[in-house]
Amino acid sequence: MNVVFLNYYPTDKNIRNKIIYIATWSVFAVVFEKFYLWSGTFYYNGWKLWYSAILYPFLYLSLYLCLRYVRKLLNSYLKEGK
Structure with a gap:
């Protein structure tokens, strides 16, 4: 997932687009985490979902x-090698 995030990161765009991109990935990650909590594949021991958010x-x-x-x-x- 990190490779996909970095590969499509809008390096040549303005700061607004970068913030939206990071926020979108953050929401996706929280939803993904929530799905794994719901399915029982993943569980918390003292951690809350909003900490992740x-x-x-x-x-x-x-x-x-x-x-x-x-x-x-x-x-x-x-540059040093040349």
Whole structure:
């Protein structure tokens, strides 16, 4: 799922589109998690679904920032090698 999220991330769009993209993925993740709770495949021990709803946007943002950092490191490494 993270690969799909990062692959279609709107890097060339404005901040509004990026916020909508992250919010959409966060809602999708909460619904997906709720489905697994409902089916009994997944269960919580002291965790609440709304904790996930609050954390998902930050997790997706950190995932994108990590990708940017890795790309920056790769670019600097490739420039040094030439």
